Amino acid sequence: MNPFTYARPTGIDEAVSLFTPDSRYIAGGTNLLDLMKENVTHPEQLIDITRLPLKDIEETTDGGLRIGALVSNSDLAWDARIEQHYPLLSKAILAGASPQLRNMATTGGNLLQRTRCYYFYDADTPCNKREPGSGCPARDGLNRIHAILGHSEQCIAVHPSDMCVGLAALDATVIVKGRDGERRIAFADFHRLPGNEPERDNTLADGELVTAVELPAENFSTHCAYLKIRDRQSYAFALVSVAAALQLDGGVIRNVRVALGGVAHKPWRNPEAEALLVGRPADKAAFGELADALLAGAIGFNDNQFKIELARRAIVRALSDAVEGAV
């Protein structure tokens, strides 16, 4: 860990004004401190935002919820409004990390956690995401936990979050604040694919601070499922995860959403394919078609070919489970 300075502002504008190119905002620190200790990230300044007034969950005028960026993952998952109206989000959060980590980790920080690629974490190996241009040993190395969709020559890492998979399915909006004011970013546009800039995980501009996440009124509380497939029952990142949400009308699909985790550099959706299912019976044939569409163009590597078939099965299973209720 390199020496750094530390600031603890109390206001949002003050926090944003303190930002310099080698600064990092820190809240729960559950990922950033690891990255610093592992010599992956070397901020010269940490701006501690835990005193900022971003800890509330409030109802929005259009019937949704606005979640402050500093609401802890635990508080969010166990919030009565979330449990009742957005069970998919609650289940996705509780599928991630461990109780201790969820107590510390925040809503904003969860969005910004970085990949778990082994090479990214080992500063003594090449990695284009950590050190642009140094190479990607994962392509020909250990890639069982890596991407099958949306990867590039430069990077095959995946986004590790569960919460974000739920937020992607719910069409959340990310609210950010920078020196030039506030911006609203559709969840699908917040994270990005690696392309030729794998060092950039998201579309935040330098110094922009996530202040809130907004959930729309449409909550899929009747039919939803979060299915996480992993190598052990807890405290493991998803090999594949599926956030599935349905609105049904007597067994007929009125609306469907599916987001995938563990397969790409961002939560993976295909709204066009989802739209094609509207009006179809909620059965395995329809779910299989959506799975095929979501996985179209999937390319695996040496160790992770299995994820393609696994994802297909998981999508069908999660949607089938969602037909039964909120599971």
Added chain:
Amino acid sequence: MTVKTSPVGKPLDRVDGPMKVQGQAKYAGEFPLPGLLYGHIVNSTIARGRILHIDTRAAEAVPGIEAVLTHENRPPIASYDKPYEDDDAADGSPFRPLFNDRILYNSQPIALVVGESLELARYAASLIKVEYQTEEHATDLLTNLDQMSTAPADLPGPRGDAKQALNNAAVKVEVQYTTPVEHHNPMEPHASTVHYLPDGTLEVYDKTQGVQNCMRYLEDVFDMEGQIRILTPFVGGAFGSGLRPQHQLPLAVMAALKLKRSVRVSFARQQMFTFGYRPRSIQRLTMGASSDGQLQAIYHQAIAQTSRFEDYTEQQVEWSGMLYKCPNVTLDYQLVPLDVYTPLDMRAPGGTIGVYALECAMDELAYAANIDPVELRQKNFTDFNANEGKPYSSKALLECYEQGAERFGWSKRTMAPRSMQDGHQLIGWGMATGMWEAMQMPASAKACIDATGKLIVSSATTDIGTGTYTVMTQIAAEAMGFPMDQVEFKLGDSNMAKAPLQGGSFTVSSVGSAVQKACQELRMKLLDTVQQTPASPFSGKTPDEIDFADGWLFIKDAPEQRVKLTDIAAETGALEVEASVEPGEVRDGYATGTHSAVFVEVKVDEDTGMVKVSRVVSAVAAGRVVNPKTASNQIMGGVVWGVSQALHEETQMDHNLGRFMNHSLAEYHIPVQADIGDIDVIFVEEHDEIVNALGSKGVGEIGIVGVAAAVSNAIFHATGKRVRDLPVTLDKLM
């Protein structure tokens, strides 16, 4: 019995439990010392080659950094192999840290940065620049099989004619299993705190399973005979990782000698992957049986990796020659040297791998012959060890099968795979036999009565969390006839009476026997002493006719005739006895072992392949159990690790880089609480007067052996799939 109620055999709480839960038990990396400096190790980033240049200037320029040690400026160390050969060394040339510019494996220690704080040392270490001359490396066992040669192991020769018997066998299986590299990963990382004393001698708090092993190692490597004392009061798990001195120890000593200061060096978790491990292996088995399931022949070959500088061997194949009755057996063991560090004993070394393969093959044979897996094993039971040509001193394995099967409900099992489904969950029941040796080593112990009348017993063993403090206190209390609270057992100091390494499940057998003998002799000596008094009422009394209570020695039939123990101690000076015990000659005519029958239920999701071990029954025969509570803890820990071996553990190496990559506990998976279902431990008591005077065989290893096979066999029963490559991850079940 000379005591009213013996504490031996009782499920007593750990005597060190309160200290541990209150945080008062100090571990090697926790002892505070005035002016202590902290070292951080720099590791190589290539697998093979030479260091051309290390630029340490930036690190040395950091305020608070006292030194950067490399092969160029370290203090003198021995150059020949002999001084580095510790009690658990493999054949060959032991690794010599910072000896020269050669890189023998990736992540080898190449420098030590020493500073006023750990954080500072770690930061300065990140500023060091190393220039290498890289050479081509080979780290993959599977692609280097042409390099294999016969292991320097003392295998039994061929028995009968396995080849011909296999040709004639009515039922045959020919299978290959592969097992991965695993690292020990005790919760407590290795650490050494070196106290530099004013006279230049060293007291070292070290995490080890052998304080005298580490003392001799340092004495020899640094030419400091009589100037080293090792202290290890507590160990936070070791599992074999502390059987050899690990490199943080000599590095910390180098820094202390160079700076004439006290120094601590601890491994970061990532650095726990930079020394010994369980070797990757290929196990090839061919088994033949008659149509009714009588074994006719076994061929078992193991191929395992080792380093280029040492030939690490363990008992991988011997089990196939001794566990069952089989007239024709051929065993073979090959090693492939690679550009890696030397493997290291890890819980039930060799047995964990070899019995896994043997017991999976037995299950495959059971299905080939259409015989119930338990019945097949019962049919082939033997109480004779054909490798050694000796009968077992005791082997209650049939009782283990019977009691384990009964508790598990095995009789309700249907033989066909995929025949026990419940919704999306495929249910599988599998079992396996476990086995470990019941060894005994020479050991000594000292017993004395202190000024308060308390019995103090000591030996230079350790307590790696197994309950040594507790069971030795029980054994001493029984042998002396004292209540538990009047006995204190001390360990973990190289100045104490000689003890072997704590490993191999032989601590109770070896040190326990010495403790027992020392206390029995002290009891005699006390009686002798009081008999010296003129007109002593104790004249002519035998040890059986006396007893102790509340600090008094008295005659059982005449309790009013008594002497206060503190008075004896005060009048005669300290009453002290040191006793040594060697394995008894009676053992020579027998083979000795612990055995188990492990029954496992798994639930496998039919779509996703996710496996959950919902329950395990382990029935263990290990002689007399000194403390059923701590012994049961040992078996449970072994079962959990067996589940881990079956489903989770694998240190993954990138062979392009020759480097282990999942070097953290987030990515190196062991089970979490949610992965473990019910574990039911049964002890099948054996009365064994041959194994040692205590009749106790030790339970440190037996808990893990066979578990991975039982899980794998259960998965086959659930899914109909034989996955012969550990760990059984869900992708292999798709």
